[in-house]
Amino acid sequence: MTEPERDQSGKVMPHDHPEIGAEYGVIRRIHAQHVIDAQDGTRRISSMAYQASSEPGGGMSVDIEELIHIHGLQPREHLLKGDFLGAVKLLAGAYRELGFLVGYDPLPDNLCHGEVWGNFSKAKKREIQRRVSWFVEIGGVDLA
């Protein structure tokens, strides 16, 4: 995939990568801190799992499914590092329909890394939460 444009500090600038097709899977890892015990006895993912990072111009960190396969990686092994318990998937086209940009942001230790940039309002987060499906399922946990 073509390297994205970077600013003077080397940081990838928000962009919508033309080589990430609408049908590409965008994978979001789910951290243990965002799996909650609900009052009705169920377990679920909090909507706070879908939020941009705190750094200026930062987006929501994701992995591009096609790149996981191209690099011959095992999804579960690649995604479930540290305190990440599972992962969810939404197509790039779906994010773009919601007004987000889906870009490529390779990291030294993760060539599959991408970002989703845009306005993560409460409504948008809820919409993402309603549309995602399991990519690496956390047993006994509801998506919403």
Next chain:
Amino acid sequence: MTQVRRYDTGTTVVSLRDHRDARRGLSDNARLSFERRDPEWKNVVMRRLAELVALNRGWDGFDAPPVEFHNAYFSVQMLQSICSVETPAPAIVPGYYGDLQVEWHSAGTHIELHVKGPNRVEAWRSTDETGVEGEEIDLSTDFTIVAKWLADLTRAFRDDDRARA
């Protein structure tokens, strides 16, 4: 002779110390004291907030800070103003910039209070009546409407509990 009687009302323990003078047969030094017991939700909340303010920087695998203390403190104050003794304990999750979210999910009702900072709360509720879109309000100091939301949820939660019993 000192007699101590304790009456536990669930939230308040009343102690009655009755110092009797055996010679006079009179209680000349009765003392009444009240001990206020914290509601169960508060114990749960305090433990959880203590965990969240103690998160290591980078807990998310990148550079997220722990929940900021002033957000945790404000959340306790907010919950004290909107929760009753019977309110079920909320779930609390960290955000990525020191913020946090307080949430309840029970029997078709979802309430999320995103504490972005002291006096900066995005409140959202979804019920069977509102549908999945729900209703969203930005709040700063007046949480009356959220108190009502929680009263409704608590009532439904208690009714569910009784039905299951």
